Amino acid sequence: MSISTDYYNILSHFTDEQILIREATKEWVNKHVRPVIEEYSQKGQTPTHLIKELAEIGAFGLIIPEKYGGMGTDYIAYGLMMQELEKGDTSVRVCSSIQTSLVMYSIWKFGSEDQKKRYLPKLATGEYLAAFGLTEPNHGSNPSAMHSYFKINDNKILLNGCKMWIGNASKADIAIVWAKNEQNQVQGIIIETNKIENFTTSKIENKWSFRASNTGELIFSDTVVSRNQVLEKSNSIKDAYECLNVGRYAIAWGSLGIAMDCYETALQYSKERIQFNNPIGSYQLIQKKLAEMITEITKAQLLCYQLGVLMNEGKASYQQISMAKRNNVQMASQIAREARQILGGMGITSEYSIMRHMMNLETLITYQGTHEMHLLITGKDVTGFSAFA
Template sequence: MTAAALLEDTVDLVGIDSLLTETEISLRNEVRDFVNTTIKPNIAEWYEKAVFPLDIIPQMAKLGLLGMHLKGYGCPGRTAVEYGLAALELEAGDSGLRTFVSVQGSLAMSAIHKHGSEEQKNEWLPRMAAGDAIGCFGLTEPSAGSDPASMTTFARRDGTDWVINGTKRWIGLATVAQVAIIWAMTDDGIRGFVVPTDTPGFVATLIEPKLSMRASIQCEIELTELRLPDSAMLPKARGLRGPFECLNEARYGIVWGVMGAARDSYLTALAFSKERMQFGKPLAGYQLTQQKLVNMALEINKGTLLALQLGRLKDAGTLAPHQISVGKLNNCREAIAICREARAMLGGNGITLDYSPMRHANNLESVRTYEGTDEVHTLILGQHITGIAAFR
């Protein structure tokens, strides 16, 4: 067993692997190998240069990572647990790379798969699963983040067409996407539209510079008199339930993913503390260091068990929205604390890109914010517990 494998073996304190099937372990190991060989050797450079590596998309497609939990239309049709394990391994590389898989599969592809017509599904899903087309998901606006019901993007009828005007912000992949799922207010409430990004009136602009999620793409979209045929509307999506069903898919992936960032930070701190000599012995030999490592490992084990339980519920078709909020709130909160603690254990070395924890912690500032802030998920759970909505 390699030194890296020996360190990895310290993560699973309670035998979580015994709860996984051979197929799940095989898929996890395949994605882990991809991350170790393709992402980790390059991620510091990608992050520093603020580059999203488009050339790895075909490799991700070949691994079956794009829309991997969706069935039919060329999609891989893997289980929720398998998707979660893949998300965990991808985010051990970098949150930005896991976010690409989430935007493509859990948001854009899920919107078409859940709410689209057969024509829309057949046109886009096979190409997106193969990595030949990239999608984005336009919900958030400059003044409508946690409260999407207040969106001002509006689609008006003009004969048999729709004409859309508005602005979307913090939209992943929009400058490189071939298709956008745009949510807009209409006279009949919120509706979704499948928008080819070469449609006149669609302009996407990169948001930069950023201190977080640098190896990923976030954009602002301007929609100006953008004209679409009636067939562009997602026929099965009405009201906020449409985008929220897609957001819950993405939130589920985050529950797993952030444990990957936490695990990588823990392993980095563990390896460093075993090699770093201070006052005549390695840092790992001091009680305070061991306490920090133990606390990290405990939270990673608890967070992974929580993710696995949610995955089993999802595969059984019984996962409730408030349960996703439990995972998103808890695991993001614990993961960012682990990454920050790991950074501190590295001392001054921890602020360089030679080590991953500060990069992970910076990324998690975004992950903790998108798909529902801590406050939003707290209020979702508060409403579930008390029966009283306290959002306003």
């Protein structure tokens, strides 16, 4: 964190390794992402040339053990990397998080030793790009009601179903697809997309948000897959949720990065923009906005740091992760709007990152669990009563 956003000196709690990873990621973003991301976002294109470079900085599999190609670092270091990547753009952080939090974590936690050795090193180097297929067209907030299913026939399985709003869908070399078996248990399946038939994919065009991210569908129609592609340790929708928890943890840190970037932009602009013969930062209402921004950022930093401590100790509950995701995305959304107002008309131009961040936040507020669903998770946790239908 720069001096302008580390109001409570949280930096003093980080290890040398955590700081090194944060600084290296920040430097990489400034050099490779910021100069090109506005153009890619405006055109609705994905900067695919950054995929290999993400792998080179360890953004694929940072928390996965070294024996499988990862770096074996802790969750706070991972959170700091997500923070800095999303300062650049959500699409870059999402690419890293899908690969690490969802796909590599799925294989590492629920796969066989053979699956780990076969796939994780290639995912870590970026040789394989991956997707995570859980959400369906009619089942977003309630994935346990999914219609995707598979039947076992000797050493093969027959897979049917459709997955929607899937990151990397049309470019993925492999996908983790969650479907129900004949006992109605949800299991993960490793799909090698270029080695199967009766499979189609498409890219969702004309998005106003996540514009630099590849999003699409995965469609299976009597798709034949080897039985040994099933994640052998998975047997419940809770296993998919466990992977989502790591993804939501990444969002909590990433959205914090957005808030920091918007605040830093607005603060600098307030010192340079002259109106009525004075910098606008000298006026009370602008100072009110900035004071409230840094306060909310500081609270979110403390939330992320303590959550990271709990993650490292294996003590973080999904309810705690849910709270951080919900709070930080909402906080970042408010800060982005306030920052845009401070910049006035300039705030809507691509000269600054704020409007792009605002559009991405409109997806993040429903991504991997809507704001309302996360509210109800906390509500159930504190009252003991479920308000879900």
